[in-house]
Structures are given as structure tokens and as C-alpha cells.
Amino acid sequence: STGSVVTTPQQYDVEYLTPVTIGTPGQNLEIDIDTGSSDFWVFSSETPKSQVDGQTCYNPNKSSTAKKLEGATWEIEYGDGSSSSGDVYLDKVKMGGVNFSSQAVEVASKVSAEFTADTNNDGLMGLAFGSINQVRPQKQTTFFENLQSSLDKPLFTADLKSGAPGHFNFGYIDKNAYTGSITYTPVNSTQGFWMWTSPGYTIGASGKFKSSPIEGIADTGTTLLLLPSSVVKAYYKNVSGASYQSSNGGYVFPCDATLPSFYVSVGDDARIKIPGKYMSYAPVDSQGQNCFGGLQTDDGIGFSIFGDVFLKAAFVVFDAGKERLGLAAK
Numbered sequence: 608s609t610g611s612v613v614t615t616p617q618q619y620d621v622e623y624l625t626p627v628t629i630g631t632p633g634q635n636l637e638i639d640i641d642t643g644s645s646d647f648w649v650f651s652s653e654t655p656k657s658q659v660d661g662q663t664c665y666n667p668n669k670s671s672t673a674k675k676l677e678g679a680t681w682e683i684e685y686g687d688g689s690s691s692s693g694d695v696y697l698d699k700v701k702m703g704g705v706n707f708s709s710q711a712v713e714v715a716s717k718v719s720a721e722f723t724a725d726t727n728n729d730g731l732m733g734l735a736f737g738s739i740n741q742v743r744p745q746k747q748t749t750f751f752e753n754l755q756s757s758l759d760k761p762l763f764t765a766d767l768k769s770g771a772p773g774h775f776n777f778g779y780i781d782k783n784a785y786t787g788s789i790t791y792t793p794v795n796s797t798q799g800f801w802m803w804t805s806p807g808y809t810i811g812a813s814g815k816f817k818s819s820p821i822e823g824i825a826d827t828g829t830t831l832l833l834l835p836s837s838v839v840k841a842y843y844k845n846v847s848g849a850s851y852q853s854s855n856g857g858y859v860f861p862c863d864a865t866l867p868s869f870y871v872s873v874g875d876d877a878r879i880k881i882p883g884k885y886m887s888y889a890p891v892d893s894q895g896q897n898c899f900g901g902l903q904t905d906d907g908i909g910f911s912i913f914g915d916v917f918l919k920a921a922f923v924v925f926d927a928g929k930e931r932l933g934l935a936a937k
């Protein structure tokens with residue numbers, strides 16, 4: 608089998624939302640597909656009304672195919688401090704024409720304020736590795752892991768775009784979705800992530816390649832590109848008026864500044880070009896005077912995060928069959 612589903616950016620490409628259908632009759636939710644985590648959780652009939660602000664809630668009691676996973680609970684905290692928790696049902700889940708009949712659907716009986724405030728986001732689907740799933744006493748497998756053996760190829764691809772809808776595809780590689788060739792690089796999944804190491808980077812079209820291994824995760828659920836502070840400092844040295852502002856929580860610069868492109872190396876002789884335009888995230892003030900950088904430090908995380916600022920510049924193959932990541936220009 609193969610599948611393909613559209614994924615639509617929210618304002619400033621802060622996140623991408625993807626339609627997912629749960630249960631019988633189908634309940635349609637808009638979900639944040641997150642390759643940086645491994646739980647599929649949703650706003651639900653169990654989420655306190657005070658914590659729901661317009662989200663669509665999955666109601667297992669209205670699904671003839673829902674079965675409670677007795678005794679199972681979950682709780683998760685993300686790197687940005689947001690969190691959620693609840694219990695678990697098994698139900699039919701359909702996305703992009705592929706479906707799995709007994710997917711663990713983690714229903715939220717509590718969500719943190721960040722999720723309540725994210726009014727178009729009805730939940731998260733983690734597509735990292737099941738080893739870091741947070742359901743206890745028995746960990747659950749991800750939607751992709753459940754599908755894997757029935758897919759034509761044991762892989763999925765992400766084609767996120769800047770300010771336009773893109774696609775997640777399952778089981779096949781769309782040759783029309785990228786230019787040139789796909790460069791593959793090994794994935795180390797021992798921490799449960801799609802973790803890989805870039806050999807280095809280049810700042811600007813005429814910059815010199817800097818050999819500097821950067822170990823990080825391919826994370827569709829993180830908005831920005833989070834790299835070592837030495838790299839980030841070197842980049843913003845080229846942006847007039849840029850400075851680190853603790854009040855804003857990162858590097859800020861005048862919105863009319865000229866931003867150099869940033870090249871992330873892949874394998875022995877390939878690189879992904881992030882256009883300067885992608886290196887500005889959003890205004891920090893209502894006048895739109897100063898802007899928050901799309902590149903920020905990975906301080907305190909323990910590894911870098913190749914988030915949407917990077918991923919939307921590439922066609923990305925998450926190849927579980929060969930434990931590798933494929934990257935191509937587009």
C-alpha cells in the first residue's frame with residue numbers, strides 16, 4: 608500500500624496541520640505530525656472544557672470500533688515545556704488513504720496552556736521510534752510502525768513548504784517532488800529519534816565550508832533550526848543589527864535586514880540550501896520592526912534540532928527499512 612496526505616502551514620509556518628480520521632463513523636481531526644516524538648494523542652471528550660478552545664475532540668464513546676486499552680495511561684512533556692496526559696483507546700485511524708485498524712489513540716484528559724492556545728491543532732502524531740512512546744505499562748507503536756510491513760517500501764517522506772501546503776507520503780518516493788538526487792545518511796535511532804550527523808555548514812553563497820560535525824534530529828514538530836551556539840553566532844555576525852536578546856529568548860534583528868543563505872552539508876558531497884528568507888521567523892513587535900531568527904541555539908537540549916526552517920528547504924526520506932535519512936533539494 609501507499610498513501611499521501613496534504614499538510615498545511617499555520618501562520619509563519621509555526622507548525623503544519625494534517626487531516627486524520629479516527630473511528631467509525633470517522634471523526635476528522637487536524638493533527639501536528641511530529642517526527643520528534645512517538646505518541647499519537649488527541650483532544651477528546653475527556654479533555655476538560657476549560658482546556659479546550661475550539662479544537663475538535665475525538666469521542667471514543669461515539670465510535671463503534673473504539674476499545675479502551677484497560678489500565679493504560681500516558682503523560683508527555685515536550686522540549687518547549689508543553690505537556691499533556693490521559694488514557695488510551697484502540698481504534699481505526701486513516702490518513703492519506705492508508706489505515707490501521709487498531710491504532711493506539713491516546714486521549715487527553717489534561718493539556719497544558721500552550722496546546723489550549725493552539726486553537727487549530729487537535730493533537731499530535733509522533734513518527735519517531737516506538738522506543739520513546741510514553742504509554743505505560745505497555746509502550747505503543749506508532750502509526751508508521753504499524754503500517755510499515757504493509758507499505759510498498761518501509762519509508763515515509765516529508766515535503767514541507769514555505770507558506771504553502773506540502774505532503775507526507777507513505778510507502779513510496781515521488782520522483783516529481785525533488786530535483787537532482789537524494790543523498791542518504793545513516794540514522795542513529797538509539798535515543799528513539801531520527802538522529803543524524805551533518806559534516807558541516809556554509810554561510811552565504813560565497814562562504815567557505817566549515818567542517819564541524821553537527822549531530823541532531825530531523826523534527827517536523829519543531830518550528831525552528833536549533834544549532835550549536837558557535838554556529839549561530841557565526842551566522843548572525845553577518846546580519847547587521849542582529850543581537851541576542853534574552854528578553855525575546857533568542858537572536859533578533861531588524862526585519863528589513865539582509866539575511867545570508869545557510870547551507871547544511873549532507874554526506875560526502877551534498878548540501879541543502881536554506882534561503883535567507885527562511886532564516887527570519889516572525890516579528891517580535893506589533894510594528895514588525897524587529898524579527899526573531901529562524902536559527903537559534905540548541906543550548907541545554909543535548910543535540911541539535913533540524914526543525915521546519917531546515918526541513919521545508921528539502922525533500923526528506925525517513926527510511927526505517929535501511930535506518931537512514933534521505934535529503935534532496937526541490
Ligand SMILES: O=C(CN1CCCCC1)Nc1ccc2c(c1)OCO2
Binds near residue numbers: 908
Ligand atoms: O518541543 C518541541 C516541539 N514540540 C512538538 C510538539 C508540540 C510542542 C512542541 N521542540 C523543542 C525541543 C527541544 C527544545 C525546544 C523545543 O526548545 C528548547 O529545547
